[in-house]
Amino acid sequence: MAMTMHVNIVSAEAEIFSGTVTQVFAPALMGEVGIYPRHTQMLTQLKPGEVRVVKENGDEDFFFVSGGMLEVQPHMVTVLSDTAVRAKDLDEAKAVEAKNRAEQALKDRKSDMDYARAEAELADAIARLQAIQRMRRKFGGTRS
Amino acid sequence: MASGKEIRSKIKSVQNTQKITRAMEMVAASKMRKAQDRMSATRPYAENIRRVIGHLAMAHPEYTHSYMREREVKRVGIIVISTDRGLCGGLNTNLFKAGLGVMREWKDKGIDVDVCSIGSKGLGFFKRVGGKIVAEVSGLGDAPRLEELLGSVKVMLDAYDNGEIDRLFVVYNQFVNTMTQKPTVEQLLPIKAANETKDLAYHWDYIYEPDAQEVLGQLLMRYVESLVYQGAVENIACEQAARMVAMKAASDNAGGLIGELKLAYNKARQASITQELSEIVAGAAAV
Numbered sequence: 421m422a423m424t425m426h427v428n429i430v431s432a433e434a435e436i437f438s439g440t441v442t443q444v445f446a447p448a449l450m451g452e453v454g455i456y457p458r459h460t461q462m463l464t465q466l467k468p469g470e471v472r473v474v475k476e477n478g479d480e481d482f483f484f485v486s487g488g489m490l491e492v493q494p495h496m497v498t499v500l501s502d503t504a505v506r507a508k509d510l511d512e513a514k515a516v517e518a519k520n521r522a523e524q525a526l527k528d529r530k531s532d533m534d535y536a537r538a539e540a541e542l543a544d545a546i547a548r549l550q551a552i553q554r555m556r557r558k559f560g561g562t563r564s
Numbered sequence: 565m566a567s568g569k570e571i572r573s574k575i576k577s578v579q580n581t582q583k584i585t586r587a588m589e590m591v592a593a594s595k596m597r598k599a600q601d602r603m604s605a606t607r608p609y610a611e612n613i614r615r616v617i618g619h620l621a622m623a624h625p626e627y628t629h630s631y632m633r634e635r636e637v638k639r640v641g642i643i644v645i646s647t648d649r650g651l652c653g654g655l656n657t658n659l660f661k662a663g664l665g666v667m668r669e670w671k672d673k674g675i676d677v678d679v680c681s682i683g684s685k686g687l688g689f690f691k692r693v694g695g696k697i698v699a700e701v702s703g704l705g706d707a708p709r710l711e712e713l714l715g716s717v718k719v720m721l722d723a724y725d726n727g728e729i730d731r732l733f734v735v736y737n738q739f740v741n742t743m744t745q746k747p748t749v750e751q752l753l754p755i756k757a758a759n760e761t762k763d764l765a766y767h768w769d770y771i772y773e774p775d776a777q778e779v780l781g782q783l784l785m786r787y788v789e790s791l792v793y794q795g796a797v798e799n800i801a802c803e804q805a806a807r808m809v810a811m812k813a814a815s816d817n818a819g820g821l822i823g824e825l826k827l828a829y830n831k832a833r834q835a836s837i838t839q840e841l842s843e844i845v846a847g848a849a850a851v
Contacts, residue, residue: 430609430612432609448773461619461770463616463773464772464774489782498612500609500612502786513715515714515716517715518701518715519719521699521701525697534694535667535693537694538660541692546654546657546658549657
């Protein structure tokens with residue numbers, strides 16, 4: 421029997437593939453890599469492209485990844501695929517957007533965090549919830 | 565005592581409310597199931613990336629990334645994941661209480677806290693009480709996408725990179741089961757290495773391509789993002805579960821209220837009949 425290794429291909433939003441294979445090909449940042457069992461440990465970035473696995477029975481499977489990370493252990497390969505299209509500028513723009521939204525929301529804010537007020541507000545809300553629960557218990561007891 | 569007509573209209577209005585709460589309960593139940601599926605779908609990624617990080621901690625890299633180094637705390641960041649909508653019982657309130665506890669602790673040590681809010685309830689709360697919100701994202705819907713969270717997570721990571729914050733926490737609701745949601749505070753940065761001393765303990769290191777700094781940076785960034793994403797997905801499952809329970813209680817209460825009102829209505833009706841009868845009898849006796 422040919423030597424095999426375990427492959428997990430996952431994205432943040434779902435598991436894509438998990439199984440035993442004999443070979444993996446992945447689009448690493450510095451060029452396509454082919455990995456056989458007992459490869460030395462390696463950690464690399466992936467660029468958008470195709471991950472190809474050859475299963476034990478010789479069948480091939482293809483998965484598209486839009487970038488991500490590849491971890492290689494002697495008997496295990498993990499592909500952490502990105503779901504989002506990543507680019508430094510794009511991420512930067514999103515960060516700026518998130519900051520702006522926060523600033524917008526805080527236009528009329530007070531200067532400092534008012535812990536006393538926050539705690540009072542929470543205590544009030546919790547007391548209200550507890551009162552409702554008590555009432556419900558009492559109410560449920562008298563009924564039918 | 566209120567007249568029959570008044571009670572009848574009151575019953576009608578309570579019945580209408582009950583219809584709404586019952587519909588909301590059913591919607592929440594079906595959404596909860598989907599949210600739970602989504603929650604379990606995100607788990608493999610988190611597990612795998614955690615394992616890779618675990619390997620990384622056991623390897624002897626020539627370079628330690630700043631995300632893995634403890635440093636003196638001068639300011640902390642906290643990511644609060646709350647819901648966008650209300651009517652979900654004490655879910656957000658309990659969460660804010662947990663978050664506030666952490667913030668208070670740091671405040672007592674004279675350390676300021678930056679808040680990043682995910683979800684509009686958290687934004688509203690921290691705005692009202694005057695927290696320093698540095699980034700915000702809301703309106704994620706039922707199926708949040710990683711892409712939508714990236715911006716606000718990056719703000720916090722950048723702050724960490726620039727030394728503006730020295731520790732980063734995430735506060736979210738952990739889904740235990742339908743009845744129980746546990747407010748959880750987790751430390752994101754610096755990353756606490758999982759101490760698994762397995763057979764890999766001999767000296768080895770990865771081949772990094774293109775170089776250690778770049779690859780580690782990317783990996784750890786994704787790790788933090790995936791944890792935040794998982795928190796967001798879990799929080800949505802919690803939201804739906806809490807809403808389902810709250811709406812069920814509301815429907816039950818409405819049912820009880822209707823029962824009592826019906827009793828009052830029947831009493832009033834009976835009283836008016838009795839009164840009418842006695843008036844007729846008295847009239848007949850007078851003739």
